[in-house]
Amino acid sequence: MSELIKVGMADYKVGSNPSSLISYGLGSCVGIALYDTAAKIGGLAHIMLPDSTQARSAENPAKFANTALPLMLDEMIKLGAAKNRILAKIAGGAQMFTFANATDVMRVGERNTEAVRILLKKMDIKLIADDTGGNYGRTVVLHLDTGIYLIKTIAKGEKEL
Amino acid sequence: MSDEILKLSMLQLDALREIGNVGAGNSATALSQIINRKIDMTVPKIAILPLGEVPDVVGGPDAMVAGVYLRVFGPAPSSILFLLPRDSAFYLVDMLMGREQGHTTSLNSMDESALMEIGNILAGAYLNALSHFTSLTLLPSIPALAMDMAGAILSVILIQLGQMGDHALVIETEFTTESDGVKGHFFLIPDPGSLNTILAAIGVKE
Numbered sequence: 001m002s003e004l005i006k007v008g009m010a011d012y013k014v015g016s017n018p019s020s021l022i023s024y025g026l027g028s029c030v031g032i033a034l035y036d037t038a039a040k041i042g043g044l045a046h047i048m049l050p051d052s053t054q055a056r057s058a059e060n061p062a063k064f065a066n067t068a069l070p071l072m073l074d075e076m077i078k079l080g081a082a083k084n085r086i087l088a089k090i091a092g093g094a095q096m097f098t099f100a101n102a103t104d105v106m107r108v109g110e111r112n113t114e115a116v117r118i119l120l121k122k123m124d125i126k127l128i129a130d131d132t133g134g135n136y137g138r139t140v141v142l143h144l145d146t147g148i149y150l151i152k153t154i155a156k157g158e159k160e161l
Numbered sequence: 162m163s164d165e166i167l168k169l170s171m172l173q174l175d176a177l178r179e180i181g182n183v184g185a186g187n188s189a190t191a192l193s194q195i196i197n198r199k200i201d202m203t204v205p206k207i208a209i210l211p212l213g214e215v216p217d218v219v220g221g222p223d224a225m226v227a228g229v230y231l232r233v234f235g236p237a238p239s240s241i242l243f244l245l246p247r248d249s250a251f252y253l254v255d256m257l258m259g260r261e262q263g264h265t266t267s268l269n270s271m272d273e274s275a276l277m278e279i280g281n282i283l284a285g286a287y288l289n290a291l292s293h294f295t296s297l298t299l300l301p302s303i304p305a306l307a308m309d310m311a312g313a314i315l316s317v318i319l320i321q322l323g324q325m326g327d328h329a330l331v332i333e334t335e336f337t338t339e340s341d342g343v344k345g346h347f348f349l350i351p352d353p354g355s356l357n358t359i360l361a362a363i364g365v366k367e
Contacts, residue, residue: 008213009222009312009319025222025312028320048212048316048323063323096317097230097305108320137313139223154225154309 002145007031010063012045014075021142026092028109030065030116030132031140033089034072034125035147036081042144043072049108050115065116069123088125089149089161090116091140093132109133129161166209166328166356176365178207180294181332181347184287189336191282196256198338204347206333212319215329219244219346222312226250227268229280230317232302233288237355237362241287241301242318242348243280243334244311249343250276256338268308277304283334283347295362318350330356 002018009029013021017040023031026046035042045068052064061067077083093113113132120127131138131151141150149161169177181204189202208218216222227250233239245253251265257275258265265272284301292299307314322329334347351359 009216009316010213010323025216025310025316027309027313027316029316048320094313096228096307096309096314108317135307137310139310 007044007046009046010048010060012043012047012062012068012072014041014043014072014079015144016041016079017144019144021144022140024139026138026140027094027096028092028112030090030092030109030112031138032065032069032072032116032120033091033140033142033149034069034076034086035089035142035144035149036076036085037087037147038085039079039081040144040147041076041079041081042142042147043076044140044142045069045072047112047116050112050119065112065119069119073123073125083125086125087147088120088127089129089142090120090127091131091138091149091151091161094134094136094138096135096137098135131159131161166330169209169330170365173360173365174207174209176294176360176363177330177349178204178332180290180363181207181287181334183293184283184290185334187286187289188283191286192279192336195282196259198256201337203335203337204332206331208331208333209328210331211328212323215319215331216312216315218331218333219311219315220246222310222315224311225308226311226314227276227306227308228314229277229284230305230307231280231284233284233299234302235299236297237295237299237358238352239299239355240318240321240348240350240352241280241284242315242350243283244314244346244348245276246344247308249345250308252343253279253336273306277306280304280306287347287349291359295359297358297362318348321352322350 021044185202
């Protein structure tokens with residue numbers, strides 16, 4: 001039975017065909033979709049921050065890219081995915097508010113995206129598509145039957161990765 | 162030291178809500194004068210919520226909302242975010258621009274300025290109240306506006322909070338006119354250390 005699995009902010013979920021994984025309202029956060037095309041097993045992480053080692057409070061590993069991704073990968077492998085077949089697609093990392101003199105605090109979307117790219121490279125996972133930046137929110141759906149990563153926005157319509 | 166927000170006592174929360182009420186009173190007076198109509202504002206609720214649940218306060222992460230964001234400068238640097246459901250934003254804009262209710266269905270740049278001005282007035286009035294109680298000089302930046310999914314707009318402040326802990330301080334604000342009301346949510350997000358500075362200055366530090 002096809003099921004729509006919700007992934008909240010600072011959370012990740014894994015699943016298999018024919019389910020879909022959805023995360024609503026990504027702003028500066030990044031939605032990282034991992035997918036094994038052969039096994040049709042995927043995972044979606046909605047991370048808020050790049051790095052747990054720079055945070056004051058790191059109780060929730062799903063909040064940070066560097067701690068969420070390895071955990072999600074492990075769960076996918078437990079479900080039957082093979083690491084060498086897993087490909088990544090990412091979306092999000094917007095800057096919702098624009099100030100004339102944007103500080104580092106405001107550019108967190110950009111920093112998130114950059115950190116995720118570096119992390120994927122380090123973990124030897126190939127990034128095959130992305131839709132990042134801009135000043136608008138995104139709702140993302142990872143379809144586990146096809147691996148299509150659907151990006152929905154209010155102002156810019158829909159897009160398939 | 163994580164989640165200093167969770168360690169707030171009832172007394173401290175009451176103090177923050179009371180400042181909210183005084184600030185809301187000031188803003189209501191200012192708004193009433195601009196649109197020449199009586200508006201009341203109250204702070205019915207102050208809540209501490211897990212980050213993941215904050216978007217539900219404003220109708221879920223994919224609900225369309227208007228958000229006005231300001232930075233606060235001074236001895237207790239903070240961020241302020243004022244969120245309105247889309248319909249409430251249109252309602253306020255119609256009221257401010259002296260148009261018939263239901264006229265606005267999308268925002269032009271004049272409407273956007275009007276909404277930012279509301280955010281400005283609210284933040285200014287709240288900070289005045291806060292400055293009065295704490296004797297700290299707190300000044301708002303110019304406002305920035307976004308109209309998008311609630312989760313996306315909230316992520317801006319949730320990420321700042323997320324660096325410190327997993328909970329947010331939410332001050333609910335309600336506007337009421339003679340006929341009907343609109344609900345807004347006002348988020349005060351002190352930078353690390355600022356909450357302690359504020360509470361110490363009010364004199365309710367444990």
